[in-house]
Amino acid sequence: MKIVVCIKQVPDTKGGVKFNPDGTLDRGAMLAIMNPDDKAGLEAALRLKDEYGAEVTVVTMGLPKAEEVLREAMAMGADNGILVTDRVLGGADTWATSTTIAGAIRNLEYDLIITGRQAIDGDTAQVGPQISEHLDIPVISYAQNIKIDGDSVVVERQYEDRYHVVKAKMPCLITALSELNEPRYMTPGGIFDAYQKEITVWGRADLKDVDDSNLGLKGSPTKIAKASDKVRKGAGEKVTLDPDESVSYIVDKLKVKHVI
């Protein structure tokens, strides 16, 4: 079985976000990590590899620096890494990004494609389903459990108040939730091996069946009109009182606001 896992290098928003003086995001000053949902997708692929045997190829699109997450994935156990990088791909929205990644994947053989549900920088959850549409294969989003059954996958697909057990013929694309599993750590041997392996680097010319008009900033239907720091409502009162006084304070506020 051949599995392609799409991963993204993202700024770690948990540690807060840093800005350049002009208000744009200072990506250089922030820690870059493998997107958590993608890491869960990779772990799911590696578990399928452990159980059924599989060749796992990780694909990322980004700046040359994104090679770091490919090395990390290979140190965890992925077999091959492909970096899709080219200046003309910059500024892509989800349409142009999914078009690019689909163009890269068309060069590969695959039974299963796994992506994270969403990246913590954009939070859109759109790229996975859009890749599946470009490749004309079924998609199962929000996977919480993945099993192989002959030439099909059986997946528990999460909804707000239920899950569906869904069976799809491969090839198929699955988007993984970070709750899916606890990703393994890199091993020292794995790290050593990862740096012995070649990373494949592809540019615009390597993308298959993709029109220039669908790539990068120019090929993005959505355009940013304005971006700014979030203006928050600001702090109200803060008091330090003993427990009884604290209680009276809260009760008074609830009365003033007609809650009680």
Next chain:
Amino acid sequence: MNLEEYKGVYVFAQQVDNEISSIAFELLGKAKDLAKDLNTDVTAVLLGSDVKGLADNLAEYGADKVIVVDDPELKVYRTEPYAHALAEVINKYKPEIVLVGATAIGRDLGPRVSARVATGLTADCTVLEIGDFPLQAIPGQEQKHNQLLMTRPAFGGNTIATIACPDNRPQMATVRAGVMQKIQPIKGAKAVVEEFNPGFTPDNKYVEILDVVKAVTDTVDIMDAKILVSGGRGVGSPENFKILEDLAAVLGGTVSCSRAVVDAGWKPKDLQVGQTGKTVRPNVYFAIGISGAIQHVAGMEESDIIIAINKDADAPIFDVADYGIVGDLNKIVPKLTESLKAEIAAK
């Protein structure tokens, strides 16, 4: 693509088990505002099996017209038949704007359909309005009017961006539940109902549903609660949530929690408030033992009154709280419950 051909504001009227989801009514409320600004009307797109009877319900919440695609293939949500139906509705009727709920269904359907009809999609919008793109005229560049301007948070709620889709139609956006307001239903309102069936040809993309497993829950949806008593890791243990439940019971409220609590396995995911949980805007939000990570704040900062109790005076939750109490929740919360009980009994 002749952009002028595309008219009207459309809403994907999500239904589950043949019951319209609340998000559909919320989107209709917003669609009405947008349609007014554009001098056009509001159309709900209702997909399902045996769902035609739900059209009046959509009319009561603001739909002028309802397009119904009624087919057995649409009985339970599956990506492909739904994407096919919605994409064919778009191809035939050419809407200017399509709004979809950012639900577990909408966040799967929206991207698949937008890719199929080759247009942009903006996720999880918090503000939708009609305006110009670019916002200010730029010499040498055409300024387009009557564009859908879609504002959304990004980078874990640290930034907000306003996005337009000036050269493709329809302009598509997803919106989270709880963000837009539904209108007061107009009893007896009727919409023009139009039935349409694009034909369904099952192939590999029509996945098979082997089982539907519903979560057993008897709790109120936290998005509907007027008062939320929300606990974080600071509550200390799953057992200690009892003091929060007691407080909620006195006020007729509901208990919710932060992501840390769900990750620790203390509470189920459907009680989680925040970026990866639910967006809530109750009248009163108690944040108890919640530090206030930005991802949590993104899901609750629109609450009318925020009351925070935390022993760490530097906890970021105090930056958004209307009333912040630095102190020990174990000492304060039980006393607060008793005091409120007495107050309410005295009335």
